[in-house]
Amino acid sequence: MSDAKKDITFLLKATVNRKKGKVLFAQVDSAFADVLLSFLTLPLGTIVKTLKKHHEDVLQEFGSLTSLYTGLANLDSVHFWGGEGAKSILLHPKSSFDADRQRLKLDISDSPPLEYFDCPKKCRSFARFKSISMYYDKPEYCRYCGSSPMNREVAKNEVQTAPCDDGVFMKKTSSFLLTDDLYIMPNAGLLQIARVLGDIDMDEAETLNVTFELHEVLRLLMFSLISKNPLSIIILNAHLEYKKVTEFTENVSNYNSKKMNLKLVVQKSTKKLLYAEAEEDFVDFLFSFLIIPLCRVKYLLLRMFPNSRDKAIDNLFMSAIDCIHDKYYKHPDAKNWLMTLNIRHGYILKNHILPLTEEELPEIYRNVDWLRSTNFPNGQGNYLIGPRTYKVTDDLTVTPFCIVSILSNLNENNIPMSDVEEVELQIRLKEGLSILKASLTSKCALTDALLSQVMNRQPTREQG
Incomplete structure (x- = not known):
């Protein structure tokens, strides 16, 4: 991150209740609203990489994605098509919004140009x-x-550009109200904010002028992913609040017949998931999480789990597409971009099970004799070379499968072979989205996403 970015500041006028340790709402300008919405355009891998770089010492683990990213980084390049090249696009994923993001007053991604x-x-x-x-x-x-x-x-059309004075998402003249849980709305009137906040005691409220610099913006991103009150945490040093969603309504059908096989190894006596044994197609699927823009993730998950708005980032996404009138957006298709932001060309898997689409070929490659990828002859392919088997732990850490290491681990934990069973599952769209959702919020992603199936099935084979 350049020194110039470290000097950029935003002024927020925050209305707070110190007695309750809560930010009621803050008034922000269009430049800050643009930065907030830019969070949604970041691929999950970029978010993990950025937070690891700037907040390694206080990083709240991003569900299981931090361990997924770290396991990928530690996996030898010999496992990947193209060696370090394929591994690099997963560790440093690009977004089709990268060029636009460079025009923000503050771009936190440090994404290199195409x-x-x-x-x-x-x-x-x-x-x-x-x-x-x-x-x-x-x-x-x-x-x-x-x-x-x-x-x-x-690429000439992606050379670093200066920040844009007339807005990226929002029109420059607009101002907005932002609640503690990142519900964003036009600064349009008292009754509107009262409907959102509900019954609050404004007699104890006071107004603070708060300066946000790079450090605070990065913390806002981090806490928006794991809490319901990121503004109160940053401005008033409040305790982290979150809502655990225990019930949700599934609203999904498998849109295609693609599937992957996964073998779960479970301790019979405790029903604890020890690890998963997976082929390269399932590990490819897990690694593909890192290239998906956050807004696309939220769009897919909120369709499947409509009652699972348990983090501030969910409110930011939903308010951006439902609350803000089109007249405040700089471009009439801005809302559609946030719902359907495509995967960068050449990143998508050949047998992907999620309903994702790829962007059109970038302008630089039109009307040229561009050389196609050996592994992605039609723009799609695989990251990992197969056939290979991998061990996947509950927090999505991926390592090459090694039976000697597994037996040693069982012995160290006093788990006899007679207490181990294998359960085979088929992973389709429903299961895939469940794993994606759990990866955002849980360090036991496979247990949370698949344990109910494990509990309801008979083992296919016992070891020992």
Whole structure:
């Protein structure tokens, strides 16, 4: 993060109740509202990477995604198609909103611009098309001259730009009210805020002028993901509050017949999940969480679990698409972008089970003889080389499967083989979304997402 970004400030006029240790609401300008909405455009992997970089010492683990990301980082590149290239796009995922995010007053993502590979001799086909490639498994040498190693270059339309003075999401003249749980609404009147806040005692309220810099904005992102009261935590040092959703209504049907097999290894006496044994397709699926923009995740999950708005980030997403009138947005399609932000071209899995779509080929690759990926011949493929088997722990840490290590772990924990059973499950859309949801909030993602199925099934085979 550049020093210039560290000097950027936002002024919030916060109405608080010190006695209750609560921020009632804050008045913010369009620049700050833009930064808030930009949280939703970040891929999950970018969020984990950013928070690890700036808040490693106080990082509240982002469900199981932190351990998923760390396990990916520790996995040797020999497991990936294209080696470090495929691994890198998962550790440093791009979003189709990256170029727009650079125009914010403060872009917290530090996302590098799109790069491609070009022959230094600027070779062209007989049709005078340039020979370029965008994929991590780019050709080592130009296919026309055959002798020049391909160079990495930055796409001209994604060169770093200056912040935009007239807004990115919101029109510059707009101002907004922001509640403690990040419900955002136009600054339109007293009765509107009263309906949102309910019965509050304004006699004990006072107004504070609060400055948010980079540090506070990053903390706001972190606490929005895990709490219901991020503003009170940051401004008044309040205790973290969260609502545990114990009941929800599922509203999903499997939109395709794609499925993956997963073997869960469970301790019979305690019904505790010891680990999962998975093939590369399931691990590919887990790693693909990191490339999905947060707004797309929220759109998918709130359709399946409509009653599970248990974190402030859920309110930010829902208020952005339901509460704010189109007239406040700079672009008429802004709401649609937040609901349907596509996956970056060349990232999506060949056999993905989630209803995700890929963006169109970037402008730089149109009307050129662009070199297609060996592993992604049609823009889709796999990250991991197979066939291989992996061990996946309850917090989604992925390691190569090693029977010696597993037996040693069982012995260390005094778990006899006679107390171990295997349960095989098929993972389709419903189960996949359940795992995605649990990964955001729980350090026991597989247990929370799949344990009920484990409890209701008979074991397929006992060990010992």
